[in-house]
Amino acid sequence: MIDSRIPGFYRLPIDARHAEIKDRLGLTDGDLDILSNGSSLDPVRADKMVENCVGVFALPVGLGLNFQMNGRDYIVPMVVEEPSVVAAVSNMAKLVRQNGGFDADADAGIMIAQVQVVNVPDHAHAAEALLAAEAQILALANSKNPNMIARGGGAHGIEIRHFDAPYRMLVLHLLVDCVDAMGANAVNSMAEGIAPLVEELTGGQVYLRILSNLADRRCARASCRVHESALAGKGFSGAEVVEGIVQAYKFAAIDPYRAATHNKGVMNGVDAVAVATGNDWRSVEAGAHAYAARGGRYTSLTKWWRDEDYLRGEIELPMAIGTVGGSTRVHPTVGVLRKILAVDSARELAMVMAAVGLAQNMGALKALATEGIQRGHMSLHARQAALAAGVSEKLIDQVAARIIARGEIKPAAAAAIAAELEDES
Amino acid sequence: MEIRRHVGRGAAPGKVILFGEHSVVYGQPAIAAALGHGLGATVIETGNEPRLQIPRWTGGGLSVAPNSQADAGGMDRAFAIAMRAVDLSADQRFSVTIDGELPLGVGLGSSAAFAVSLLRGLADFQRRQLSESDLLAHAQEIETLFHGNPSGLDHTVAATGRCLYFVAGERPTFETIDLKTTIPLVVAWTPRRGTTAEAVRSLRTRWTQSPSKYDRLFTAMGDISLAGRKALEAGDLAQLGHLFQENHKCLQACGVSDPSNDQMVDIALAEGALGAKLTGAGQGGAVIALCPKEPRRVVEAIAKAGFSALFTHVN
Numbered sequence: 243m244i245d246s247r248i249p250g251f252y253r254l255p256i257d258a259r260h261a262e263i264k265d266r267l268g269l270t271d272g273d274l275d276i277l278s279n280g281s282s283l284d285p286v287r288a289d290k291m292v293e294n295c296v297g298v299f300a301l302p303v304g305l306g307l308n309f310q311m312n313g314r315d316y317i318v319p320m321v322v323e324e325p326s327v328v329a330a331v332s333n334m335a336k337l338v339r340q341n342g343g344f345d346a347d348a349d350a351g352i353m354i355a356q357v358q359v360v361n362v363p364d365h366a367h368a369a370e371a372l373l374a375a376e377a378q379i380l381a382l383a384n385s386k387n388p389n390m391i392a393r394g395g396g397a398h399g400i401e402i403r404h405f406d407a408p409y410r411m412l413v414l415h416l417l418v419d420c421v422d423a424m425g426a427n428a429v430n431s432m433a434e435g436i437a438p439l440v441e442e443l444t445g446g447q448v449y450l451r452i453l454s455n456l457a458d459r460r461c462a463r464a465s466c467r468v469h470e471s472a473l474a475g476k477g478f479s480g481a482e483v484v485e486g487i488v489q490a491y492k493f494a495a496i497d498p499y500r501a502a503t504h505n506k507g508v509m510n511g512v513d514a515v516a517v518a519t520g521n522d523w524r525s526v527e528a529g530a531h532a533y534a535a536r537g538g539r540y541t542s543l544t545k546w547w548r549d550e551d552y553l554r555g556e557i558e559l560p561m562a563i564g565t566v567g568g569s570t571r572v573h574p575t576v577g578v579l580r581k582i583l584a585v586d587s588a589r590e591l592a593m594v595m596a597a598v599g600l601a602q603n604m605g606a607l608k609a610l611a612t613e614g615i616q617r618g619h620m621s622l623h624a625r626q627a628a629l630a631a632g633v634s635e636k637l638i639d640q641v642a643a644r645i646i647a648r649g650e651i652k653p654a655a656a657a658a659i660a661a662e663l664e665d666e667s
Numbered sequence: 668m669e670i671r672r673h674v675g676r677g678a679a680p681g682k683v684i685l686f687g688e689h690s691v692v693y694g695q696p697a698i699a700a701a702l703g704h705g706l707g708a709t710v711i712e713t714g715n716e717p718r719l720q721i722p723r724w725t726g727g728g729l730s731v732a733p734n735s736q737a738d739a740g741g742m743d744r745a746f747a748i749a750m751r752a753v754d755l756s757a758d759q760r761f762s763v764t765i766d767g768e769l770p771l772g773v774g775l776g777s778s779a780a781f782a783v784s785l786l787r788g789l790a791d792f793q794r795r796q797l798s799e800s801d802l803l804a805h806a807q808e809i810e811t812l813f814h815g816n817p818s819g820l821d822h823t824v825a826a827t828g829r830c831l832y833f834v835a836g837e838r839p840t841f842e843t844i845d846l847k848t849t850i851p852l853v854v855a856w857t858p859r860r861g862t863t864a865e866a867v868r869s870l871r872t873r874w875t876q877s878p879s880k881y882d883r884l885f886t887a888m889g890d891i892s893l894a895g896r897k898a899l900e901a902g903d904l905a906q907l908g909h910l911f912q913e914n915h916k917c918l919q920a921c922g923v924s925d926p927s928n929d930q931m932v933d934i935a936l937a938e939g940a941l942g943a944k945l946t947g948a949g950q951g952g953a954v955i956a957l958c959p960k961e962p963r964r965v966v967e968a969i970a971k972a973g974f975s976a977l978f979t980h981v982n
Contacts, residue, residue: 375722376709376711377709377710377711377720377762377764378709378720378722378764378766380676380707380709381678381706381707381708381709381764381765381766381767381784382707382766382767382768383707384676384677384678384707384708384709384784385678385704385705385706385707385766385767385768385769385784386703386704386707386767387678387703388678388679388680388701388704388705388706388707388780388784388828389680389828390678391676391677391678391679391707391787392678392787392828396676396678396707397676397707398674398676435768439766
């Protein structure tokens with residue numbers, strides 16, 4: 243069992259960090275060499291990945307610490323260029339683990355393949371024919387990827403959607419459980435495979451046959467709670483921080499301009515893990531933002547509220563990621579980072595990513611909320627502390643200014659400063 | 668996401684012989700692999716007695732009850748065997764639909780894929796795990812029904828989905844070959860003249876007339892299988908293409924490739940295949956072409972000449 247707490251890790255030089263994680267995570271010298279060598283993806287392999295390849299591009303890898311989810315510790319590899327992302331996740335994860343860790347779950351690996359059918363003479367009749375032939379459509383789809391059935395997945399359902407104005411078309415959804423694969427290639431070839439049968443059954447013409455990145459049957463969810471006392475700091479009471487975070491959430495919930503930035507913060511963490519594990523982060527991004535707009539207006543992917551003395555938060559978002567196939571097996575660094583994260587399935591990885599997104603969001607909101615209080619309510623707050631300490635009216639402004647400067651906005655500090663000032667006068 | 672309860676799903680890949688057809692009968696090693704395509708089975712609960720439906724069956728589809736119909740090509744009996752294998756009784760209410768684009772009777776393992784997909788679908792419907800050995804045993808029973816005395820190769824490939832190095836005999840041996848890379852293949856076919864047994868028998872007649880000539884060819888084909896194994900393990904597509912060519916020449920010399928096979932091979936090569944060869948018993952039937960580049964062009968050119976073709980892969 244991994245212990246994700248490594249006190250003082252951030253203070254160590256990189257070599258010492260390697261020594262720290264080597265035994266803990268069962269890494270080899272070869273693994274550490276790969277981490278040290280930023281261009282572990284050699285140009286020969288890179289040349290097979292993209293066209294006109296002229297080199298490779300490196301990014302920092304950080305480890306999110308203190309992470310605990312569903313009773314297990316995880317050390318979370320994050321590939322990101324932005325400062326504070328890794329620190330914020332580690333700090334929030336520390337608060338959350340003191341309050342029981344993250345709870346998370348995830349759906350089965352169900353992707354949607356879309357088949358666009360146009361010029362359908364009779365939509366109702368076509369829909370009936372498709373539903374009547376569902377067993378054959380699924381059998382044909384599964385015949386295109388027998389491996390997926392052998393792994394416990396496969397095509398298992400269809401849905402039919404009708405569009406009328408402004409463009410009339412029928413869209414067939416093929417629901418495919420991709421298990422531990424992201425599944426893009428598999429579902430695309432299934433959609434291609436069933437297209438002739440779909441044309442035959444509907445009397446229409448098939449145009450597009452491709453997966454949807456709005457993978458809303460493959461959502462991951464995470465939740466956490468933190469006692470307000472754990473949030474106090476920088477001169478703010480826990481209650482004030484909770485209120486600040488809840489107000490920030492409400493802002494994102496009602497205003498798309500704020501929600502875009504709010505969700506960008508969520509994706510700072512989610513994408514960093516997607517890159518680290520060799521997943522297609524654009525696909526995860528597309529799914530997340532489309533999901534955030536599913537109600538017709540773009541809103542927050544997370545929710546925060548006060549529950550008695552606790553701050554509680556939750557997140558839900560599509561997570562079209564895999565632990566097998568695709569680029570997960572091409573990039574040597576991904577192999578090492580997967581060893582560090584040590585997840586057994588795509589579902590488990592999806593849960594970790596949702597929890598990281600929630601932690602990242604909490605970190606951002608906490609920082610923003612306390613900063614907001616500093617700007618707006620700090621002096622008021624300091625005056626209240628001075629008043630509570632029984633400071634005389636003529637000294638209140640001076641005392642308030644000094645306890646703000648010291649970052650210790652408490653009645654005891656106010657009393658001490660008042661005493662000093664009275665001595666001076 | 669709720670997955671409907673009373674549904675079963677199964678699938679199994681088709682098979683392709685990469686090296687060593689015919690020479691395998693004479694003790695030489697052969698290599699067979701699972702195709703990326705095969706057959707799929709969907710089992711749904713219905714209000715009616717058990718039915719097996721194959722919509723693509725020639726002549727407007729097949730729909731049979733277990734053990735019911737003499738003219739169903741054995742499908743009704745295979746259905747009964749598969750039901751018994753997972754303890755489904757005739758008073759249960761369900762139907763199985765099997766579909767896929769694997770051509771029948773051209774040596775691409777369609778009957779084995781049928782058996783394995785049916786067994787998997789019914790087992791899934793019963794919420795039961797069939798072990799690999801049980802799956803193999805029941806599939807063999809169904810293959811025996813269809814083919815009398817099957818080599819075991821087809822259903823072993825269908826059930827395991829692997830690439831296998833195969834030596835026939837009293838106790839056939841199978842070794843798994845770990846492919847270094849995906850092998851992109853165009854499979855093309857045309858109806859066969861005669862059966863596998865007839866093709867094997869006529870070659871045996873020629874062998875008894877001039878054993879030394881044919882023994883030399885069989886040994887050469889065995890060596891090609893050995894080299895083919897190395898090429899597969901190394902992911903050396905150029906070498907693989909070369910070996911396809913060599914193997915095809917041997918098969919031509921054995922007299923099992925007919926003009927339609929040779930024509931498909933020639934078209935594939937002209938359209939940029941790295942190599943192409945007969946696969947299976949020959950006398951018509953299927954060829955495979957190694958096509959890492961522009962496989963669609965090869966498929967189109969072969970289709971234009973009046974044959975059937977599809978692009979798939981083994982991995």
